[in-house]
Amino acid sequence: MPILLLKSILSIVMVVLAVIVMFTMFEVFGRDGKRYNIEKLKKIHKANGIIYIALYIFIAYFCLNYILQAKAELSPRAAFHFVFALTVIVLFGLKISFIRIYRQFYGHVKTIGLLIALLTFGMTGTSGGYYLLATKFGTEPFNLNGIETKHENPTVAKIIAKTDEESIRKGKELYESKCYFCHDAYSMEWGVGPGHKGILKNPMLPASKKPATPENIANQIRNPYKDMPSFSYLPDEDVLNIIAFLNTL
Incomplete structure (x- = not known):
């Protein structure tokens, strides 16, 4: 549950x-x-x-x-x-x-x-x-209502996910300290938030239903869809490292 x-x-x-x-x-x-x-x-x-x-x-x-x-x-x-x-x-x-x-x-x-x-x-x-x-008394995933966020950043540059071991390692550490409480990296099941297994291999992000691209993930971290807290204080390098880790799932 x-x-x-x-x-x-x-x-x-x-x-x-x-x-x-x-x-x-x-x-x-x-x-x-x-x-x-x-x-x-x-x-x-x-x-x-x-x-x-x-x-x-x-x-x-x-x-x-x-x-x-x-x-x-x-x-x-x-x-x-x-x-x-x-x-x-x-x-x-x-x-x-x-x-x-x-x-x-x-x-x-x-x-x-x-x-x-x-x-x-x-x-x-x-x-x-x-x-x-x-969630209609727990029968639907939280945040899933089709409303687009009003805080999108249209100037986000195209991001190429890093693949080096150091970036992935740092991204995993950041994920475990910032994201693990709400998300399961190794499944697609919903808990507090959606699971992230295969997040960059799927056509859409699980909550906002935007295309599953590094740019949209970066924007989600900075200006999150609906009830997810913002991590706008994270340096760009940390965001890129998190994306590097998500790219391995």
Whole structure:
């Protein structure tokens, strides 16, 4: 299962947990006549909170790892997702501190809990929800929507892929440090992004559907199609070395 699909499914689970937390909180604190056993509701509320934060940490690990691997500026959607996620964990920390330590602020706990649940909807919608809709719930490859990028560089000169061992070796090292997290060099399967096996031997690039040429690969690295992060900071020599390695696949 692609890691983004797994992450998206787990994020939907977080939304379900948030709904359960809201329900239990409303039933415990919002009703005069109680319909359910209050002690059981409190236990369910606490268990949901523990599972929620465990999933949050698990998903956050992959998100942060992706950002560190990409070393690129976040897209506006990803930036909103990051702000939502950061706000959720800060509020969660405040809630725990108000319950355990600063009990004079205990009256604010219910409001903070409600904010966490509502922010979860925004956090999930800008990441997992977007991915599931864009891929029709994982049935189609991510990024495959036929929209051409508006950031093409029409002045890219014709590139001849290098074939010397040193360039290929350096290109492989760069690929493993910059690209491996999202792409599999030795298959055509989609994960976070498309596999790159035979990328320069196929007629079209797997996501943008442009002709599979060194020039278009260089442009993809510099001005990527849709959600791929930009590696415009890479020197020309590094881009050429990556192309040299891709040419061997």
